[in-house]
Amino acid sequence: MPTDPTVISLPRPGGKPKTVRALSAAINALPPGSGDWRVEGVIGLYVRVGPHSKSFRLQRRIGGRLVVRVLGPMSLAQARRLAMREWARLKPTAPEGKITLEQAWERFLEERELAPKTQALYRYNLERYLGEWRRRTLEDLGADRAGVRHLCHRLSRRHGKAIASQVLRMFRAVYNYFRRIQPELPETPTVAVDLPALQSRDWALGPEELRAWWAAVQQLRSPLKRMFWLTVLLTGARRGSVEALRWSDIDFARGTVHFATAKAGRTYTVPACGRLLELLRRWREQAPETEAGWVFPSPQKPDAHIVAARDEKRGVVSAHHLRHTYRTVLAELGATPDQARLLLGHSLGGDVSRGYITPHLVVESLRPLAEAVAARYAKLLGWSSDETGP
DSSP, X not given: OOSSOOEEEOOOOXXXXXXXXXXXXXXXXXXXXXXXEEETTSTTEEEEEOSSOEEEEEEEEETTEEEEEEEESOOHHHHHHHHHHHHHHHSOOOGGGOOBHHHHHHHHHHHSOOOHHHHXXXXXXXXXXXXXXXXXXXXXXXXXXXXXXXXXXXXXXXXXXXXXXXXXXXXXXXXXXXXXXXXXXXXXXXXXXOXXXXXXXXXXXXXXHHHHHHHHHHTOXXXXXXXXXXXXXXXXXXXXXXXTOBGGGEETTXXXXXXXXXXXXXXXXXXXXXXXXXXXXXXXXXXXOOTTOBSSBOSSSTTOBOOSOOBGGGTBOOHHHHHHHHHHHHHHTXXXXXXXXXXXXXXXXXXXXXXXXXXXXXXXGGHHHHHHHHHHHHHHHTOOSSSSOO
């Protein structure tokens, strides 16, 4: 790995670059000789895929010129760490050594344990909505309450209250993180605004909507997609958690499903209803085999799993609607809040007593609820009463 890469000034390349997710598996699956790819969620990071090797580089405009740093062959994790260090060194320093918002933002992401998707969202919001503030110091921003009020109103008007609330909450988190280090900073300027309150989304499907969803799923040509959506329905899991399932995550003997990919890095295990286990057994007999053992392998990329599975154009609503539906059915069945949290992989934080629950010790006690949800779906959708599947 080069320790002092050459800085080169180049003209801005034309055309929109191909993108790849910031996952080692996704990068490893790139076809040999496919050229340059921009790594999503890591600003300025590119990978060049040659016939026999892959090489990372940094590319970004600094001080009005396009700067390129060749990093060379390395792992994605090494490239990410080196990217943060290099950009921190190359960025213009703040006046009198004071930290800028951009520098604080990067340090916050480097020092906090955040999921890759959360990090990518933080970086996107900085670039997209706080671009004019990046080189301002925290001290300057702390004194600019009027500017923060103006930003909040502008974002709400142009992009909606959800975006305004998300961006300002992230700004507040970064600012307060550094205020603990530099107590002389003014109070966070977000105190000058009432952050827009967001109403919870009523996304659960009623009986007729659920029947329409099932009719649309049955029309999908791909058996993989049909099995994918049934797995989402019968577990209430997030789309990304189901996409990343491996056969090793499914314990047919114990009757459980382990979600190794989940929000905020929280992995969790749930009891699988008998209907889902039988469907998965059938699917394993016909599913394409992959070296990594994906339950839902990608039809396009060898040895990768499906990504961003969506079929809204075919009448299949998003996975989060099914997650809301699962939670609503649990409420109808009288599940306690803790039981619902465990089945959906939600955080058990909030009070000391709840934090004492050891999830893997209570998995079996949740099985009756998982079976009851499946039975409710079977009744609504007209499935047979046995466990051989819809």
